[in-house]
Amino acid sequence: MRLPDFSYLSPGSIEEVSLFLRDHGKESKVMGGGTDLLPSMKQRICAPKYLIHLESIPELNRVEFDEESGLRIGAATRLRSLEKEPVILERYPVIAQAAGEIGSVQLRGMGTVGGNLCLDTRCYYYNQSDFWRKCRPKCTKMGGDTCNAIGGGKRCFAVFSGDLAPVLIALGAWINVVSTRGKRRLPLKDLYTGNGAEPLSLEPEEIIVHVEVPPIPKEGFASYLKYRIRKSIDFPLASVACVLVLDRKQGICREARVVTGAVSTKPEEITGIGELLKGKRIGDALVEEASELALRASKPVANAASSPAYRRKMIKALVKKTLTEGVRQSC
Amino acid sequence: MKEKVILQINGENREVFIEPKRTLLEVLREEIGLTGTKEACDTGACGACTVLIDNKPVLSCLTLAVACKGKEITTIEGLKEGEKLHPLQASFIEHGAIQCGMCTPGMILSAKALLDENPDPGEIEVRKAIAGNLCRCTGYVKIVEAILAVTRGE
Numbered sequence: 001m002r003l004p005d006f007s008y009l010s011p012g013s014i015e016e017v018s019l020f021l022r023d024h025g026k027e028s029k030v031m032g033g034g035t036d037l038l039p040s041m042k043q044r045i046c047a048p049k050y051l052i053h054l055e056s057i058p059e060l061n062r063v064e065f066d067e068e069s070g071l072r073i074g075a076a077t078r079l080r081s082l083e084k085e086p087v088i089l090e091r092y093p094v095i096a097q098a099a100g101e102i103g104s105v106q107l108r109g110m111g112t113v114g115g116n117l118c119l120d121t122r123c124y125y126y127n128q129s130d131f132w133r134k135c136r137p138k139c140t141k142m143g144g145d146t147c148n149a150i151g152g153g154k155r156c157f158a159v160f161s162g163d164l165a166p167v168l169i170a171l172g173a174w175i176n177v178v179s180t181r182g183k184r185r186l187p188l189k190d191l192y193t194g195n196g197a198e199p200l201s202l203e204p205e206e207i208i209v210h211v212e213v214p215p216i217p218k219e220g221f222a223s224y225l226k227y228r229i230r231k232s233i234d235f236p237l238a239s240v241a242c243v244l245v246l247d248r249k250q251g252i253c254r255e256a257r258v259v260t261g262a263v264s265t266k267p268e269e270i271t272g273i274g275e276l277l278k279g280k281r282i283g284d285a286l287v288e289e290a291s292e293l294a295l296r297a298s299k300p301v302a303n304a305a306s307s308p309a310y311r312r313k314m315i316k317a318l319v320k321k322t323l324t325e326g327v328r329q330s331c
Numbered sequence: 332m333k334e335k336v337i338l339q340i341n342g343e344n345r346e347v348f349i350e351p352k353r354t355l356l357e358v359l360r361e362e363i364g365l366t367g368t369k370e371a372c373d374t375g376a377c378g379a380c381t382v383l384i385d386n387k388p389v390l391s392c393l394t395l396a397v398a399c400k401g402k403e404i405t406t407i408e409g410l411k412e413g414e415k416l417h418p419l420q421a422s423f424i425e426h427g428a429i430q431c432g433m434c435t436p437g438m439i440l441s442a443k444a445l446l447d448e449n450p451d452p453g454e455i456e457v458r459k460a461i462a463g464n465l466c467r468c469t470g471y472v473k474i475v476e477a478i479l480a481v482t483r484g485e
Contacts, residue, residue: 006352007332007351034393053395105460105463232463272472
């Protein structure tokens with residue numbers, strides 16, 4: 001498969017990128033590692049006129065930490081760096097673990113944090129070559145008006161398949177976005193529209209410059225569980241990120257955040273679980289109730305490598321597993 | 332628009348005249364004639380196209396050649412010294428770790444990157460390091476044995 005024609009730029013500063021995107025944003029794609037963009041271009045899912053490589057901008061490729069504000073990760077930081085960075089291993093091991101579950105050694109050496117957060121949503125009927133897709137009507141995500149996964153309707157069910165987002169949302173992360181119109185700072189969860197066809201709330205001229213992650217409370221438990229068929233390379237088919245803060249002395253839950261991935265068009269925080277568990281001692285019955293809540297909130301369709309029913313059941317099983325482990329570790 | 336690009340491959344400077352859309356894999360195989368690096372899935376899911384860039388394993392099918400200026404590229408052809416095979420290459424042959432050979436160049440380069448960073452890995456670290464290189468022939472057992480044999484100096 002050959003890439004389509006494009007003009008290539010590798011700017012040296014965020015300013016240069018913003019200026020170019022102001023004038024050409026709609027015909028451009030920004031590239032971190034290219035591990036999501038280039039396969040899509042090979043399949044003619046997109047064919048931008050300009051490719052802007054963010055490889056040569058030092059401020060985008062760094063990890064900083066301070067005790068008060070927490071972690072600050074540049075958007076072009078390689079995923080492999082997250083796996084190995086001492087401050088992340090020490091203070092945010094769940095981020096190193098989640099990053100380590102992405103793709104393969106090669107993919108993590110190329111892929112970036114920003115790229116994983118902005119990963120295009122995926123669907124068995126969309127992530128195919130031009131030739132394959134020609135056998136079916138043009139789907140909503142490609143600009144048509146039907147969904148091939150469910151065989152009708154206009155709504156797009158393409159799945160959010162990134163591994164970092166559920167974890168970072170559970171940790172309360174923020175992103176900083178820049179364009180010539182200025183800067184804006186928003187909770188990471190607001191990056192995701194829930195529209196499978198247009199999953200990101202970024203304007204064409206905007207880029208994410210860094211991610212901020214507040215400190216995890218000392219008594220906090222955080223985990224990421226990913227269900228997939230093979231132990232590497234695969235995208236998640238269902239995943240659960242969890243942050244649990246228990247009062248060690250009384251064993252009472254102060255805070256619980258559970259975010260599911262890969263069973264919706266965006267990472268979904270199951271807010272009902274937080275409300276259910278707050279202020280209570282978490283026993284088996286509550287774990288069962290919480291995991292059932294997560295199952296009922298998850299409505300995947302048949303557009304991935306595992307059946308919707310199995311993926312929903314895995315959400316329940318993963319929530320159960322992580323809450324049980326969280327309670328066990330915190331007491 | 333074609334442009335002149337100088338790539339440093341296996342210690343030698345090679346000049347090519349290419350468009351930005353050419354991947355490193357295409358340029359290695361078609362412009363330079365180094366066909367040791369293989370094209371299999373071409374979409375980043377199999378690792379057959381693995382090369383080392385600044386000693387880091389990357390997928391050449393998803394790397395733009397124009398983005399490789401000033402970087403050290405190592406392909407499978409760069410491993411032997413004169414006529415002497417690299418210990419990993421010799422070990423793969425001795426342990427029956429090669430059947431059709433398509434995964435082998437990528438597999439060996441991933442293994443080399445591991446051993447350069449960690450000369451004494453356990454089996455789990457070896458399996459993790461080659462987890463991005465798929466093999467449809469061998470079932471991986473001989474490959475893992477071949478790599479571990481090198482760590483033991485065999």
